[in-house]
Amino acid sequence: MKSATIQLETLTCPSCMQKIENALKALEGIDKDSVNVSFNSSKVKLNFNEEQLSIENIESAISKLGYDVIKSKVK
16 A cells, blocks of 8 residues: 655635545545545545556546646655
8 A cells, every 4th residue: 555645736615625535535446544635735645555546547537627736745
């Protein structure tokens, strides 16, 4: 399991947060209990299995919703 922190553009509403969270939880390979979208800091923290999913796939899923990914950090 890898852990990722993804910095997004500034989130404008709490429903944006919910939308991102739901989309990420639907992806295969993400630890659903680890998904945490922070409205105040516009950050997403999650754990994922990199054999099933890459950070690029996760960024792409967020971008498809219309949110810009500024940077990602994977540990």
